[in-house]
Amino acid sequence: MLQIAAWKRVLIWAVCLAGILFAFPNAFYSRVETHNDALAEIEALGATPEREEAAGTWPGWMPNSLVNLGLDLRGGAHLLAEVQVADVYDDRMDGYWLNVRDALVEIRDQVGFVERLDDAPAGELQVRISNPDGLEAALSAVRALAQPVASLTGVGATDLVVSGQGGVITVALSPEEKAATDNRTIQQSLEIIRRRVDEVGTREPTIQRQGADRILIQVPGIGSAEELKELIGTTARLTFHPVVRRTANPNVQPGPGEAVFQDLEIEDEYYVVESTPVLSGEDLVDAQPSFDQNGQPSVSFRFNPQGARVFGQYTSDNVGALFATVLDDRVITAPQIREPITGGSGQITGNFSVESSTQLAILLRAGALPAEMVFLEERTIGPELGQDSIEAGRIACIVAFVAVLAFMALSYGLFGIFANIALLLNVAILFGVLSAIGATLTLPGIAGIVLTIGMAVDANVLVFERIREELKTAKGPSRAIELGYERALSAIIDANITTFITAVILFALGSGPVRGFAVTLGIGILTSVFTAIFVTRLIIVMWFERKRPRTIEV
Missing domain, CATH: 3.30.1360.200 (Gyrase A; domain 2)
Incomplete structure (x- = not known):
């Protein structure tokens, strides 16, 4: 017999209600955005009548989380920068000069006078001693300055390579230290750029590493690429x-x-x-x-x-x-x-962990960009183009909705209408989850939502077709519905878990728009399975308990 425990019913409707509540602010995007901006200004700068009035545009007891709009929807600036990591090597060598000089001065009776050579190759420190016979002692003194490389990939290695010939000592960074320095330089640049961009209050900027020495910077809502370049070029x-x-x-x-x-x-x-x-x-x-x-x-x-x-x-x-x-x-x-x-x-x-000491080192270095950045690509996306993208995405969603709703209603009658109700709840829960986690919606993300709408009824189609088959052999409609859900469950799980694995791989290996698509697709799969297995079934059970039909048509 069809039976769903009372606590399960309460839990299912509670999830649906929570999804609707968290998705609801997106229907009043401008008002909620004004409210959130005003709250942030009041917290940072204090309350004024204008800010309090702006904060009152949305009830304080209502959820106020929004799905953030990405660069292609809101408009803004896009930069791809290449960090000249080799510039840092010269600065590191300049910093070592005092220690090298002091170490050699302590054994002056063996090495004689100490002089730094100005024509050393880039990334190297060259020092001449007046007594070549003391070269071995000088090399030992300088090598004693080497420290272990502070990275997991450089375990067992030291940060300096010291060599000498003819009274000239050459000091350079070891390959392991160069790799660690390159990584820290990129991390430091990311930290500085993120701090600079956050100061202007932009929503959900994309600042991420690409490849070995490049940084992708996408800032929605900023005026132009030139403005963004000036912003990240300033010095903390x-x-x-x-x-x-x-x-x-x-x-x-x-x-x-x-x-x-x-x-x-x-x-x-x-x-x-x-x-x-x-x-x-x-x-x-x-x-x-x-x-x-x-x-x-x-x-x-x-x-x-x-x-x-x-x-x-x-x-x-x-x-x-x-x-x-x-x-x-x-x-x-x-x-x-x-x-x-x-x-x-x-x-x-102090009471540092390896992670916190690394973060503090990044902050200490965050006073200035560590190396020059060359901008390889820059684009300015106007808000008009973003609005066109939103309209195109809205039209695509509406067309998908109407087509799927009509197909289900015409193909499965009353049960199709039940599936349509679950589809509407599915989209509401999807937007509620995106709002709750503060996800950024991009044009590929809209494509993921449209695909989710099309896929959301797949599970219901499997169930309804199975119920049709069971009606031919089962004893009564109640047993047919129960068997339909039980025997279609494995096919539903198999069909959706493969797509979900694909979404996870896209998120793990992709970046930018690909991740946006993967996020909406992955969450959409989870919500569609939930609404198909639980919500649609609960609606059918509640209808069946009320009507008690002797026969059903699917």
């Missing part, structure tokens, strides 16, 4: 300040020559610092994840020669004081100076 402000005191009072008033900055990680922690920085990010050459003397993750940093002198003098005079690193007016770390730090390099230790 990184400064180092003496800490006057630390407080949890957000309303603390700084004294003359002081400023207040909030902690980046802890919202209720603030630092009163001297407004004039000791150093700026322009003096920072490098920051890398490393390990301290106890083998715990830490962050090593290096200044240029001028910054090294200033930093060494300050730390010598202020042992025991807190020293804050400030990025875009937020304190990312404020360690205590335990001893004078000379030589232009130091180490930040």
Whole structure:
């Protein structure tokens, strides 16, 4: 007999109701978008009558999540940039010069005078010693500066390759360190670009790595590609300040020559610092994840020669004081100076994991783009073209809807109408899920929705055809419906799981529009299976319990 437990019925209708509620704001896109923008401005800048009025355009108790529109629907700018990763090698070598010089000065009685050669090849540091007989001792001293490569692919390797001939020592990065440096340079560039783009409040920008040294940047809602290039070319402000005191009072008033900055990680922690920085990010050459003397993750940093002198003098005079690193007016770390730090390099230790030390190193380097970016491709997509895409997608969805609804109603009668109700709920749940997870809808994503509409009734077709067959042999319509669902289930699962696996592969291996298509297709498969197996069946059961027909026609 057809039986569905009461708790299952409540759960099925609750899922449908939740889907409708989360999808509902998309029917009033402009109003909800204005409401969300106003709430964000009130939180960031404070309330004003205009902002409160804008926030009142949508009820606060209603869900306000929207399906974000991608670049091809909203319009905006598209850039493909190539990062000149080799530029970083020269900066790394400049940073090593002070340590190499100091190491050789300690054995001056063996190597003589030390001189850096200005005509060294790109990415190399060449040093001449006046006593060639001390070359082996010099090589040993410089090789002692090498550190393990801080990456999983460089386990067991060191970061420097040191060689010498005829009194000239050549220092270069090892292949493993170059690979790790390239990866960190791209990650740093991604972090800087994302921070720059987020400042203008754009929705769901696409900023992702492509290949070994390229970055794809797509920002919906921005005016032009030139505007985007200017935006990501600006430099984040990184400064180092003496800490006057630390407080949890957000309303603390700084004294003359002081400023207040909030902690980046802890919202209720603030630092009163001297407004004039000791150093700026322009003096920072490098920051890398490393390990301290106890083998715990830490962050090593290096200044240029001028910054090294200033930093060494300050730390010598202020042992025991807190020293804050400030990025875009937020304190990312404020360690205590335990001893004078000379030589232009130091180490930040704390309760770090490998991941957090890597992230902190990226933030420390995020004061400026690490290398020049060459823009290989740039496009500006106007909002008119995006609106045309939306209209085209809407027409495609309507045509698909009408065709599928008409086919099901004409082919299966009342049962087809039940399937159509489930199809409408399927689309509502699909949009509800996309809104809840903050997904970005692109033109290929609309194609995935249209395909989902066509595929959504496949399961119902299998069930209804099976019920037709069972009506010829089963004892009564109730048993035919029950057997129809039981025996069609395996075919429904097999047919949909293969398509879902395809969607997963597209999402894992694809990028940009391909992923947008995969997301809508994958979610659409899950919602269509749910509505076909549970929702349509529940509607049929409720109708059957009410009408108690002796015969049925499918």
